[in-house]
Amino acid sequence: MKPRPAQGLDSDALAALQERVGHRFGDPALLTRALTHVSALPAAQAQRRVESYQRLEFLGDRVLGLAVSEMLFEQFPEAEEGELSRRLADLVRKETCADVARGWSVGEVVRLGDGEAQTGGAAKAAILGDVCESILGAIFLDGGFAAARATVRRFFHDKMLNPVRPLRDPKTALQEWAQARGLPPPSYRQSGRIGPDHAPVFIIEVAVAGFEPVGAQGSSKRFAEQASAQKFLTREGVWEEGA
Missing domain, CATH: 3.30.160.20 (Double Stranded RNA Binding Domain)
Incomplete structure (x- = not known):
């Protein structure tokens, strides 16, 4: 399936994504914003960055960091601060978030401008990682930290137990x-x-x-x-x- 056009997302696409993520939004507009790259908005729109996913990405990054930190603290009771920090860095990096977003098939529904879509923006790890964080930020606003924490645990727990990179020098x-x-x-x-x-x-x-x-x-x-x-x-x- 090709990425959705910039003008919007239909209800079926949003419903399918919510099933994959495991959170039903009370305010679907939050999810739409979480999927909106700045390139999808009119250049003349003064608030184009505010209406894109960038603010939600900022929030989601902090939500992810807290949820993962809590998960690591519980899972590794004997680990020192240095090891916990290395494990945290591995789990919240863009590549890990992009991998989670691929599991959600975010590339099929992310809203991109024509230029970004034509250059493969829907497959770029940087954009997918950003959207993963923006969706977590949207879940936090929609359902609170408990809902965001549950989503992080559902999709990051196995990655925590099976790191793909060495965690020590x-x-x-x-x-x-x-x-x-x-x-x-x-x-x-x-x-x-x-x-x-x-x-x-x-x-x-x-x-x-x-x-x-x-x-x-x-x-x-x-x-x-x-x-x-x-x-x-x-x-x-x-x-x-x-x-």
Whole structure:
């Protein structure tokens, strides 16, 4: 199905979307606004940004952050602030929100101007992520925080339990991996340096007892250490290639 034209949405499209999202709006106009990109409004309209989804996106971003923070706080009672922050950042990033919006088939109903529609705006992660947040903002206004929280939990809970990206830096992950196996902490040594003095490249090897060392390059010693730790984790199958 192609994206709906800018002039509006019919009641069947709105009803189907509400079924997918799991919230029946008392005020369907809120949902229509949540689906309205600024390009869909007349250029001469003085309030075009106010009438687009931008304000709802602002609100939804904060609602999502609070709902996810609460969910993480409950799910990981032993996690420190740093881990909770990394998990939060992973869940509220635009790519995650866009993935949720794709599950709602938002691209079929988002209201776009002709130019934006012709350049594939309905499939752009940035727009889909924004609309996910604007819909959450609309649900908050329509049904309160309890309704918004329920929607977040319904669609973000599995993503919370199955993060698609590493939530720790490679050095920390490697140290924890070694400790879990009763091994001494990994050791790092500089095995080389190449390039001019003004732009050196450092070669760092990481060694873990009982395993072959792994070397990697970086523009600083810290970057090289992180790269070597990541290379080690990838080699041992702890992290996937490209993680």
